[in-house]
Amino acid sequence: MATLQKSIDKRNALIKATIELVNNNGFHATPMSKIAKMANVSPATIYLYFENKQDLVNQTYIEVKAKYTNYAFETYNENMPVEQGFELIWKRIAHFKLIECENAMFLAQCDNTPMIDETSRQEGIRHLQPLLDLWRRGRNEGIIKPISDFLLYAYSINPLSFLMMSEKRGAFKLDKTQLKEAYESAWSSIKVCE
Amino acid sequence: MATLQKSIDKRNALIKATIELVNNNGFHATPMSKIAKMANVSPATIYLYFENKQDLVNQTYIEVKAKYTNYAFETYNENMPVEQGFELIWKRIAHFKLIECENAMFLAQCDNTPMIDETSRQEGIRHLQPLLDLWRRGRNEGIIKPISDFLLYAYSINPLSFLMMSEKRGAFKLDKTQLKEAYESAWSSIKVCE
Amino acid sequence: MATLQKSIDKRNALIKATIELVNNNGFHATPMSKIAKMANVSPATIYLYFENKQDLVNQTYIEVKAKYTNYAFETYNENMPVEQGFELIWKRIAHFKLIECENAMFLAQCDNTPMIDETSRQEGIRHLQPLLDLWRRGRNEGIIKPISDFLLYAYSINPLSFLMMSEKRGAFKLDKTQLKEAYESAWSSIKVCE
Amino acid sequence: MATLQKSIDKRNALIKATIELVNNNGFHATPMSKIAKMANVSPATIYLYFENKQDLVNQTYIEVKAKYTNYAFETYNENMPVEQGFELIWKRIAHFKLIECENAMFLAQCDNTPMIDETSRQEGIRHLQPLLDLWRRGRNEGIIKPISDFLLYAYSINPLSFLMMSEKRGAFKLDKTQLKEAYESAWSSIKVCE
DNA sequence: AATGAATGAGTATTCATTCAT
DNA sequence: TATGAATGAATACTCATTCAT
Secondary structure (H helix, E strand, O other): OHHHHHHHHHHHHHHHHHHHHHHHHOHHHOOHHHHHHHOOOOHHHHHHHOOOHHHHHHHHHHHHHHHHHHHHHOOOOOOOOHHHHHHHHHHHHHHHHHHOHHHHHHHHHHHOOOOOOHHHHHHHHHOOHHHHHHHHHHHHOOOEOOOOHHHHHHHHOOHHHHHHHHHHOOOOOOOHHHHHHHHHHHHHHHEOOO | OHHHHHHHHHHHHHHHHHHHHHHHHOOOOOOHHHHHHHOOOOHHHHHHHOOOHHHHHHHHHHHHHHHHHHHHHOOOOOOOOHHHHHHHHHHHHHHHHHHOHHHHHHHHHHHOOOOOOHHHHHHHHHOOHHHHHHHHHHHHOOOEOOOOHHHHHHHHOOHHHHHHHHHHOOOOOOOHHHHHHHHHHHHHHHEOOO | OHHHHHHHHHHHHHHHHHHHHHHHHOOOOOOHHHHHHHOOOOHHHHHHHOOOHHHHHHHHHHHHHHHHHHHHHOOOOOOOOHHHHHHHHHHHHHHHHHHOHHHHHHHHHHHOOOOOOHHHHHHHHHOOHHHHHHHHHHHHOOOEOOOOHHHHHHHHOOHHHHHHHHHHOOOOOOOHHHHHHHHHHHHHHHEOOO | OHHHHHHHHHHHHHHHHHHHHHHHHOHHHOOHHHHHHHOOOOHHHHHHHOOOHHHHHHHHHHHHHHHHHHHHHOOOOOOOOHHHHHHHHHHHHHHHHHHOHHHHHHHHHHHOOOOOOHHHHHHHHHOOHHHHHHHHHHHHOOOEOOOOHHHHHHHHOOHHHHHHHHHHOOOOOOOHHHHHHHHHHHHHHHEOOO
């Protein structure tokens, strides 16, 4: 039991170290030895928990993605009105990107890279289902534009990644006002205009 | 002149090879030797044109970014009405992402990587000036929302990257109809609503 | 007793696993972990029975060598006439190489390797004494050529290893006829010709 | 040209180093780095000449085997009488094993090991053809026993390996007299007895 | 006695970069 | 300018061995 906990701790430490190092240096400049050092284990120990570097990164991705979506949908339930539900989820996502920026940056870096297996990517997408369901409902009720989920995601959710990364780079500050404006834009882009 | 031409050819071949290999394999997994082979030159030759790998990647980034913005603004002029100007630029950008997808994918992959220098990134951003100017004008005229350029960019331009990458992954098809819908969403998100 | 029995079982399992793995993969490419797995014990358990890998291999060698010579001399007794005695021993050895080919292959592989200690090798040779005694007797009686034991061994016994290995490789088949021919050659090479 | 020679020199130095180190320590305890050091090149240089460690060992084997058979048949021609031809070849082989003992030991160590590819082994065997042809002739003329080449080889040639290794181990000395005795035994074992 | 987790030292191999030509 | 050979430093990964339980 105690020993199981220790194992879990080590695995978590490895994943945490991977996130931090990949965020700072990129996948290509993140040697296993550094990950090991940062997680306070021997390099060989990594291979008790992960098959190889690729697997470590994929599993890290899946784990972070799960954390992200869990957070996003934690307080949401399917009976909420569409607009309220969307606003809730959007704000949770925005909040996650701001407070868990290590995790969010890691996901952003994974997004357009061949660093992640296609299967792991699919695995990550599956968790978004509640949002897709909400959109379907919204379309049926004539509240959400009758357009592809990809378009809805591209315009209402994805911009948050760009904003978060810009903020991380110090290019601008995402304060309360701007968050509100961002939400307005997100909602404008997908709601049906009268 | 002939000799200079030859040089430019080699430099271009190297940049082309870099784009293709990075697109297919990622920064990690793109060794200089492969770039050299694909460009039909010796590894040593790369160092006649670029200081090192970092420099090769950064210059490739800058070059592609320039191509991208040149294309975007090629038919635009500052006297156009705001909405018409925006639509023009937006469509040129969308078009670029679709027909020059090798280049567009490379830029997308560069977006969130520590692989690109901050200075090269700034250099890339500078070229966007005409769009920023257009937005300033739009805000002054009460046509564009009075919000940060980052927000405008995040909601009206950046989604195109996500859509292009999704298409490349075969997840969905960006046809004429959807491009129109995309434009609607982009414009909705930044225009001032009456 | 029960507990001691169990120990011997484990030791035997380890030795068996060592033989099999070394036969199939060679000394290099036979990690302790694989040996442990095949013997159904933990890697750490090996070190309760053997000092280290070197020791495991050497003890395996000695054990197999003992088995080999025990088999060779089991039905022999020192009062037999020389030729009859030699024929008996030769045939037992040949038989061993054919039916216990796992063991025989292992010994063959040990023959020319620096993997085996010189002391272990000596230990292995000691068991051949009855054959050497027989040869001495044969020389005294003018039946066996008055030449070094090494020569006698090289020509009358050692060829069996080559034949067995060739058969294992599928290069040729050692059937009854050929075994008889082999014996003829062996005896021709050491007997005194009139 | 000079540069080609240098390349050949390096390749040879690598092969020489491989032989020496494998002889002394075995394949499993011969790291590439040591081979490189002994050959006075960088570890990376090995990979310009050989695909990997396996390839290095296989090519070394083939090279040494070729040297061995070249030496064996150098002074032989197919018109010699059978017995004279065999004696010539046998003595060349014996001589090779004595003066080129580094090479001979290496071959001996390769003999019963999965260290060498089966294809490389076949390649090595092909070179023995002149001896096999001689034996065929001998059988036709009723001089050589009508038995398999494997048996002839096992009894007339292979024992030399055992004798050479025994001498290297210091167990006994193979002087002129004993060499003569060895030849007698070899010839006795394959010639047709009247 | 037995183990599975843990590890440090090592190993094959790669790669960005340089150098002699 | 151009190169192919060469390399030192790194890197992912392995393995014999140990240790806490």
